[in-house]
Amino acid sequence: MKRGIGSAPCHHGELLQGVFLDGQGERRAGLVTLPLDAHGTRAEFLPRPGGAIEVVPHDRTKALRAAVLTRDLCADRLQAEPCGGELRLLGDVPVGLGMGSSTSDVIATVRAVADAYEVALGPAEVARIAVRAEQACDPLMLDGRPRLFAQRDGRVIEEFGARLPALIVVGCALSGGRPVDTLALPSLGDEQIHVYEQLRALFRRALKTGDRALVGRVCTASARLGQRRLRHPDFDALTAVAARSGALGVQIAHSGCVAGVLFDPASPGVHRRLRLCSRELERAGLPATRTFSTLPASVPVPASPYEESFHGRAHRRGDRPAGSGTSRRAAPVPAVRDHEGRLRARRRTPSA
Template structure:
């Protein structure tokens, strides 16, 4: 295994091999080498990317394709809490510590332009240890609100309604503020208002966030550039821009 410290990926490869190889077929071995530049512990899905790469490598080597539901279970067994990156064709509500799909929304998320950024000051360090971070314990009001947001998100996905999706993201950010608060949220809300952003999304087990914009808005470039300047003005300098689905 190279690099040797990527033990989650190694565990995933072992588990996938056990599933792929029929009993009595004999021992199977190999060398797994992982390369990539996804930042660690930020909310970018670095460990899930490694785990899935390992599982897919085993699939290819043994010519034994696995159902995506099985891959999800392997990922959770390998890393305790997994992102839902294995579900490539649609958007899902995923129980990240059980490896089960709660709801498949049937379509991918509406396409948006994202002005991403690191939410914490550089002198505070970067990253959150997802496994060590205690899962949030939501109160009854938050659980009820999540149920409402689930309905809204379903409508946003089916109707390709980017404004409604932005509202869901902002509401989720407000809920998360009690559990993993990000600094300067009031200032970020002001940037949303001043630039006409759809909303703000934050990682629930990381330190990254993003302002969401309508990709098809004729003024999207100007709005994004103004957003960059306003983020700089409140001390946020680590930024990146991308369009979902690209």
């Protein structure tokens, strides 16, 4: 066996989440995530004799479960003895904000262990392991195409097409960046399934026709429905900022506090709108965290004067929020922003 390497991205919350009907007419919790390519987890698996697997940092219990499940699957497939080893995780996914940090850990782990065994696992197999490891998972084992994904079943309910329409997102965090214990939230009610199915149909139409305004309306409606569970006290402030800055709408993480204000990059005065949005978020106590786009990386995104990026080793021991299988807490958003400001200041300072 060899040293195994794996990686996985994260996301910026959801565009749509609710209860939907699958192809057999069964009700399934489902979501459509907003991809974010700038962050992710990198896993390294170092095989060694014996059956025990250790993980560094030691609190990554979900990743450890994923490592054991993947090790056992690969060993059984090769008719080999299960090995032990050390799993090392590094990443820059902000934790506790609903950006899929746990799933990113798990998928990177699965890929690293499978790589050590030189066993190819398809997305469906990776998804099944991820669900077993953390009860529900985000569709980070798939590519960035928009899909309605059943997070508790680890399978796709509907494919919406090749890509999202062009959007610019000004990110922020609600509730002061406080983490959300996902498993403690009340379940989505089946009584609203007709509403979610209507939003699904509108989202499908919006992507088929490239209607960015309709995408914004669907995302905002989904976010409002999510408020029945999340109850962010500053959600109304977020939507007010979006209205004042001429945005298409808002999106939020339905299992965290990350949020985004959505803009049409082709709208008149988009640079001015982005600057206004960042200023208004500051005034509302919702500091802008990152401006990014669903456009290809080769297309430049208009910069905001308040733009911040989440970089650095966000995965540190003691960073996960409390909840099943996790024991870390997230740094408050202002602390992240101060750290990034110091990094930029150092880069601007000429060396002696």
